[in-house]
Amino acid sequence: MPKELRKRGKKKKPEPEWQPPVQQPVHEPQPVPQRTQETPSWIVSAPKPDDSDDVNPEAPFGYVEVDVKAYFRTVDIQIRDWQNTTADAGGDQDSDPNEERRMFFVAALTEMGGKEKQLATDPDCSLILERMTYSMDDFVRRVFVDSLIGSYDVLVKHRFASHVCQTLFTVANQTVSREKRGVLPTVPESSDKGELRTLTQLIVDVCEELLPVFSSLVMNPFASHVIRALLLLLSPNLVTSQETAQHTMRSKKSAAWKAKQGPLKSVFKDGHSGGDSGDNAPPEVFTQAARKFVEAIRSELGDNETRALAADKVASPTLQMLLAVEADQQMTEEPDSLMDRVLVGLISASRENPTSAAPVSDYLNTLLRDPTSSHLLETIVSKCPDLAFSILWATYFQGNLARIASHPVANFVLAKAVERLSVAQLTEACTELHNVWPKLIQTSRTGVLRAAIDRAAALKACGSEMTEAVLSAFRIESAEERTLLVPCMLRLQTLQEYNAAKSDEPKVQGAVLLQSLLRLPEPHNQVVSDSLNSLSPEEMLAIAHHAISSRVLDALLDSPTVPLKVKRQYVLSSIGRYHLLVDDRIGSRVGDRCWAFSDTYLKEKIARSLIPQEQFLAGSFYGKFFARNLNLYLLQRRPDEWRTMQTERSRPAESAPANRPPPAADATPSKGDMKRKREGDEIDELFGAALGKKVRKAALVEPAQPEAKAKPLPSSEALDAGLADVLGAIRAAPEGKGHGKRKGR
Structure with missing residues (x-):
């Protein structure tokens, strides 16, 4: 083909001939079979709510808008910066740093209005709300709690909102304490928003809202922490009577994550959201609300269901607090109490027939050795009635002390039980454990021995038995070997192990044992003071410079049972080496305690011994602070x-105001003038x-x-x-x- 007739491009394919379309068969929908008489009656279709498609369990109240979330991220950055700065850092002295912060908070709270539930359920904004809660004043806290009323049954079960509720209940005790004293903030009058209730009444309303579903919240992994914080708010004296503060905390994983978020405290320097007056008695309505929670568990759960909570990792700490509330309100001896259920009827049996022995229950033996439920049994042996405890001790502990004290879990329960023993029971327990003490020292399980010494100090009896137990535990026999008691106890080694290796560091358990021994009556704590006096100056200096062993010297000076002569002897023995003692971070604190204990005569001897070392103290980083007192x-x-x-x-300090007339009200100088x-x-x-x-x-x-x-x-x-x-x-x-x-x- 000639070049001029060639055309660029692809060849066109011939078009196919037209074919009539094939008709597809039409399948009609099969009718849904209706329920007939032959269908089993127990098959029932689940009802479908009308708004089920609109509810998201992760965001039950809707999602936060993007621009709102971005704004609260800037709020979080600013609050973090304020919380990390100290009270004395930065700022002009003539300006009020709180005014700027209050204006900033007013803007943030205005933006938060109407979006509290969405922000609380948001993964990012929930922590920001927690951070802001610490800086809220009483009025804002009341508004915040009131805005969530009606939704707490959903919020406490949410993964993120539950922590907001927990923080809110934790800081609410400050406002409740001020309301109890009649310190109320001024509430702006508004006819369209109604009357704002006090936080005390709002907490009671929250309890009424959660009461119908309380038994299910106890076993919920997110709500259980909120319930513990709420119970601690209703019964704050549980912290003073029992170590329950740790059970109100988050889980270990959540606590570790929260620790990375920086400090959570008020950003205002005047501390307007600070602590209370120290009165720990809750309002009467709080006591009634806590009682209703205990009665709700009693009525909604049976005996076996209540006992099953003890082994549950989520519900066991909450049940432990409920037992503490029940004991605090004298409800344990009521028929069908929670403690009677857990003890398998031991309290009711002791009330009906005090002299009869209770049958041994395999359930309680399981609680004794279970890592989770043993904490619950510790609360029971501490809170149960005296008659029930006597039967419990004779049935489950007496005769088995050697095995229980050596068990890695049960020894903690035994230590709690020893704290309630009488003089006769403590004497029998020491006799039974005489051959077990060395094994306990070798396995570093000293809790039972420490509890026995503390109980003897509280009873002011059995001091000789405790001294013999300590000497037997560390295998010390002769009078010459007693001089090495303090080094052996600090390192938690027997005498043979200490002589073989002397380079081990002091241990906390040994230092605690020595402090307990120093609280025994005067003839029985002499074994510790004699051992301290026999040590060389270098060894005493090493003890005073260690963070663990220095606590023993503090107990020597602070214990009311140690004779005054022994304390003065220790202070005088350090003369000539005080400049070496205070030239250390820990030793300077020990030197301050020696100075505070000394009278004018001893202080003059210490000061005159340090006159040649004046330049040394001036050049010491820690010693210069001690020198200022000289x-x-x-x-x-x-x-x-x-x-x-x-x-x-x-x-x-208390005798000074009595000898001095009170100053006039108009003559009080300012702090700056006084300085x-x-x-x-x-x-x-x-x-x-x-x-x-x-x-x-x-x-x-x-x-x-x-x-x-x-x-x-x-x-x-x-x-x-x-x-x-x-x-x-x-x-x-x-x-x-x-x-x-x-x-x-």
Whole structure:
């Protein structure tokens, strides 16, 4: 084909011939078979709610808008920055840093209005709400709690909103305490929003809302933590009577995650959302609400269901708090109580026939050795009635103490039970465990021995039995070997193990045992003081410089049962080495305790022994703080005034207001004036002592201060090292020189 006839492009395919379309068969929908008489009656279709398609379990109240979430992220960044800064950092002294923060919070709270439920269920914003809750005042907290009323049964079971509710109940005790004292914030009047209830009434309304579903919330993995926080709010005295604070915390995984989020505290420096007055008694309506929760579990769960909660990892801590509430309100001896159910009827049997022995239950033996339910049994042995405890001790503990004390789990329950023993029961227990003490020391299970020593100290009896138990536990027999009791106990080693290896670090269990021994009556704690006095100065210095072993020296000085002669002997034994003692982070604290214990005579001996080491203390990072209490320059110049000052400081603080008339209301100086006056007096006194007789005489004859001569020298803790250098230079200057005529202006 010639080139001019060729065309670019693809060849066109011939079009196919037209074919009639094939008709597809039509399948009609099969009719749904209706329920007939032959269908079993137990097959029932689940009802489908009308709004089931609109409810998302992850966001039951809807999702947060993107721009709102972005705004609250900026709020979180700002609050984090404020919470990480200290109260004294930054800012102009003339401006109020709280004013800017309050305005910022007003804007954030305005944006939060109407979106509280959506923000609480959001994965990112829920933590921001928790952070903001700590900085809310009483009025805002009431508004926040009121905005969630009617939805708490959903919020406490939500993965993220449950933590918001838990934090809200945790900080609510501050507002409730102020409301109990009648401290109420001013509420703006608004006719369209109605009356705002107090937080106390709002908490009661929340309890009424959760009461119908309370038994199911106890076993919910998210709601159980909220229930514990709520029970602690209703019965705050549970913390003082029992270590239940740890059970109100989050799970270990959640607590570790929350610890990475930084501190959670109020951002306002004036602490307007701070603590309460110290009154731990809850309002009467709270006591009634806690009682209703206990009665709800009683009525909705049977005996076996209640006992099944003890082994559940989620429900067992909540049941433990319910048992504590029941014991706190004297409900344990009522028929069909929760504690009677867990003890398989032991309380009712002891009430009907106190002298009969209860049958052994395999269920309680299981609780004794289970890692989860043993915590519940600890609460039971601490809170059950006295008659029931006697039967419980005789049935499940007595005769089996050797095996229980050696068990890795059951020994904790035994330690709690030992804290309630009588003198006769404690004596029998020590006799039964005589051959087991060394094994307990080798396995580092010292809880039973510590509990026995503490119980003997509380009863002021069985002191000789405790001393023998300790010596037997560490295999110490002769009087010469008793001098090594403290080193052996600190390292938790028997005498043979200590002689074989002396390089082990002190252990917490050994230090706690020594502190318990020092609280025994006077003849029985002498074994510890004698061992301490027999140690070399280097060993005593090593004990004082260690964070664990130094607690033993604190207990020696603080224990009321240790004789005063023994304490003075320890303080005097350290003279000549105090500069080495306080030249350490831990040792400086021990030196402060020795100084606080000493009278004026001992303080003067300590201070005079440190005069040659004045430069050493000034150059020590920790020793310079101890040197400020010594006032060595005043001791060398005016020892009488130094003794007067130390005597004034040693007087009890409560006796000072009784000897002094109250100041007038209009004559109260400000803090700044008092600080300037105190610093001015110190400088005048010090330079007056250094510059010679003229300045002192002028100060004495000043008519405006007739009592200046009898007035003791104020504290010199505010003086820095620079002032000490100036005084040293003045002392070093020769007399009669440096006072010539000035040349020029």
